[in-house]
Amino acid sequence: xxxxxxxxxxxxxxxxxxxxxxxxxxxxxxxxxxxxxxxxxxxxxxxxxxxxxxxxxxxxxxxxxxxxxxxxxxxxxxxxxxxxxxxxxxxxxxxxxxxxxxxxxxxxxxxxxxxxxxxxxxxxxxxxxxxxxxxxxxxxxxxxxxxxxxxxxxxxxxxxxxxxxxxxxxxxxxxxxxxxxxxxxxxxxxxxxxxxxxxxxxxxxxxxxxxxxxxxxxxxxxxxxxxxxxxxxxxxxxxxxxxxxxxxxxxxxxxxxxxxxxxxxxxxxxxxxxxxxxxxxxxxxxxxxxxxxxxx
Ligand SMILES: Nc1ncnc2c1ncn2[C@@H]1O[C@H](COP(=O)(O)OP(=O)(O)OP(=O)(O)O)[C@@H](O)[C@H]1O
Numbered sequence: 001x002x003x004x005x006x007x008x009x010x011x012x013x014x015x016x017x018x019x020x021x022x023x024x025x026x027x028x029x030x031x032x033x034x035x036x037x038x039x040x041x042x043x044x045x046x047x048x049x050x051x052x053x054x055x056x057x058x059x060x061x062x063x064x065x066x067x068x069x070x071x072x073x074x075x076x077x078x079x080x081x082x083x084x085x086x087x088x089x090x091x092x093x094x095x096x097x098x099x100x101x102x103x104x105x106x107x108x109x110x111x112x113x114x115x116x117x118x119x120x121x122x123x124x125x126x127x128x129x130x131x132x133x134x135x136x137x138x139x140x141x142x143x144x145x146x147x148x149x150x151x152x153x154x155x156x157x158x159x160x161x162x163x164x165x166x167x168x169x170x171x172x173x174x175x176x177x178x179x180x181x182x183x184x185x186x187x188x189x190x191x192x193x194x195x196x197x198x199x200x201x202x203x204x205x206x207x208x209x210x211x212x213x214x215x216x217x218x219x220x221x222x223x224x225x226x227x228x229x230x231x232x233x234x235x236x237x238x239x240x241x242x243x244x245x246x247x248x249x250x251x252x253x254x255x256x257x258x259x260x261x262x263x264x265x266x267x268x269x270x271x272x273x274x275x276x277x278x279x280x281x282x283x284x285x286x287x288x289x290x291x292x293x294x295x296x
Contacts, residue, residue: 002029004182010059019045021206030180037203043186051080079148081139083155087127094123104146112145132159153185190278204285225251226270242283
């Protein structure tokens, strides 16, 4: 496997905020990765650094083996779709799609036309007059039709309805199968994208807390449900990720269980269920912010 992105000891500080805090990881070529985390976790800042739009306070970044900052050789292979993309005042969607091939050498005009139909983008209305969802559609189309070897989608579908989001997931998957490339996607709609992701990065308060293959992450936790006494006895010596009580019943999320542990649980009258990626991320990141901890 070849790493398209290699990051080591990366830190970005804004005055008293450490937005990215000593992060190290790599992203393999031709994979779809999710960059997940709560509001303010540092996802956008990290993407800005990886796409050379900001300078790191410390640490190193290699994209296609080189630093991305002011590096045409790297940046012409990168597409970054931001939540808040700005366009020139008089621009219509037509202007965006006409100018896209100047920036993206792999631009596929026929694919873009199909996507414009799929998303029903009004081509001749000025961008400042179109809806939030339509604006997101334009970004999504640019991200897909650019076929950049490395594409970042930063929360790309603000305002997109459920049908449009599904079209995005479907087109991304089918086009990725035909034209493999490296995609990094940040989103809060974790369950919706869960099946798309091959690798998961979770950033919390600037720190990378999960860097794991999506399949192994999905199997890394189980919820155990049963009477309080039986659940308590079963989880007594295990790491507990989350606990809920309802009357005499308990629902406790624990780490990976072996086959014999599963048999033991079932024999104790307990029910086992898988934990969704979203639940797992919520449980891992549902802790007090370090600033609040320090000032408390
Ligand atoms: N230019 C800046 N100046 C000061 N602080 C900043 C700046 N940009 C980001 N931050 C802070 O850095 C932290 C990380 O912000 P970032 O936008 O990267 O988070 P995010 O994970 O993308 O959040 P969201 O999911 O809400 O978009 C936040 O505390 C934010 O307030």
